[in-house]
Amino acid sequence: MFISNAYAAPAGVPGGETMQMVFMLVIFGLIFYFMIFRPQSKRVKEHKNLMESISKGDEVLTNGGILGKIAKISDDSDYAVLSLNDSTQITIKKDYIAAVLPKGSIQSL
Structure with missing residues (x-):
């Protein structure tokens, strides 16, 4: 039905x-x-x-927003030493470098 x-x-x-x-x-x-x-x-x-x-002396920007100058870099290693100022250096993995900046960019800030 x-x-x-x-x-x-x-x-x-x-x-x-x-x-x-x-x-x-x-x-x-x-x-x-x-x-x-x-x-x-x-x-x-x-x-x-x-x-x-990238080579020694290049000014770079990391993915975290840190600006610095390459102080030491080696081809066989995946790490680079980044100089933030005259007395401060940090070691970062090369993969985290986002861009190479023009020379003098850090001084202009």
Whole structure:
């Protein structure tokens, strides 16, 4: 009385729906590549080039916001000694250097 009858769906799935599904997966893959993967790999490559180009005497900015001058750096180690002023030096991991500043930036502050 209150329950309606349930009928089976017609047999067979049209082929157009599977092609639409494949097309949407390809579109999502392209969006993922161009919006996420490619920019991230570009940033990693730029940071790697930055790490290879730093040398003693460069003025740098760390990820924590510390400004300093590279006092000592070695190629085989992952650490650099950063001079904050004439008497204060700290050791940081080279990966935490965010940017190399132009010469004289620390003096202008």
